[in-house]
Amino acid sequence: MGQARPDTRLKIQGAATVLFRRNGYSGTGLKRIATEAEAPFGSIYHFFPGGKQQLAEEVIRTSGAEYGQMVLALLDSVPDPVESVVHAFQAAADHLTATDYADACPIATVALEVAGTDEVLRVATAEVFAGWVGAGEQWFARWVSDQDAARSLAYSMIMILEGAFVLSRAARDPEPLRVAGRSMAELLRTAIDRAGRRPNR
């Protein structure tokens, strides 16, 4: 009676998002996804006729977009940009330790796995990253007038964050993420200083 209508399709996508993020693409079986989603196995192919690939593509695009928005919202929650960067990396570190080093980037593991083996999924990950770079570029452009510099900062923040996730998860230690935050703050400070001294590079 009035059960919350959990929506099988969403439950499957949600379980797949968690499992792909934590165990990767090859490391996650459809059977496990169905079990974790408390959904019948056949429902996967009912809602995702393209099978594992289609499910993964939707997971990549959806969770990628959500994660990008989450990070942007985090950056906007602190007024000073340099402090904001440090705060965002600290928040990532806190979340990582709070989830026992499970929840880092939602798509990085899959991105590395499929880069050379599945063209559809590779393009999906590339487009997610491109979206992040574009959004980050706009954010940094608020503090750095030179568009090229803003774009480089966006690239660098995403890259050092991804690398920090790799090292922090491997070592089960949040320290790499904190170091990454300080380095990124340093880069931003330098860019802002330079813009002040000689506008437009």
Next chain:
Amino acid sequence: MGQARPDTRLKIQGAATVLFRRNGYSGTGLKRIATEAEAPFGSIYHFFPGGKQQLAEEVIRTSGAEYGQMVLALLDSVPDPVESVVHAFQAAADHLTATDYADACPIATVALEVAGTDEVLRVATAEVFAGWVGAGEQWFARWVSDQDAARSLAYSMIMILEGAFVLSRAARDPEPLRVAGRSMAELLRTAIDRAGRRPNR
């Protein structure tokens, strides 16, 4: 006659190194490794009684150490440290494109895959990264007297390199690696400047 004695064990380890690097741990089957190594399947368990895990652990430690030494040699091939960093990232970009975006970091994909699922392999990747950080710290300490600053630079270089590999492989574009090189050079320049102005932080 006098055939080069290719050493079955080495052939297996070599094939596994290539396949783990390109397709990941879960994505690489032992059958495929045996085929690629032109070795009988049973030889894998003869030389690696611990099975896939033991083989992977040896691959992680060996290829990790080799890669670290290779990068250090690359850094030492250019006298000026800032130029050297840019040069090293450019070399990584060249190698990546030359191998059709297959050969990036030898252990990053596996590191992310096993971080939450295989404690033995997680520790192996963590120790490889720790070795890189230590070696990098010593290298940067030649130009930056503050040991903490040298350590942060080593961390940052490894992290931004790893992140750049993720983005470059996903986009099939060497540009992220070049941006990463410039950012890392910028960080080093700043650290050297600061050390000059106020020694020991």
Next chain:
DNA sequence: GTCTATAGATTGATAGAC
């Protein structure tokens, strides 16, 4: 030590009853 055959579990995917 080399190599084959195969066990036993699990994979992605499909068919078809309900």
Next chain:
DNA sequence: GTCTATCAATCTATAGAC
């Protein structure tokens, strides 16, 4: 739309002939 049964392939791992 839901769910079960099953297929063919592949996985890791082992047994045992040579």
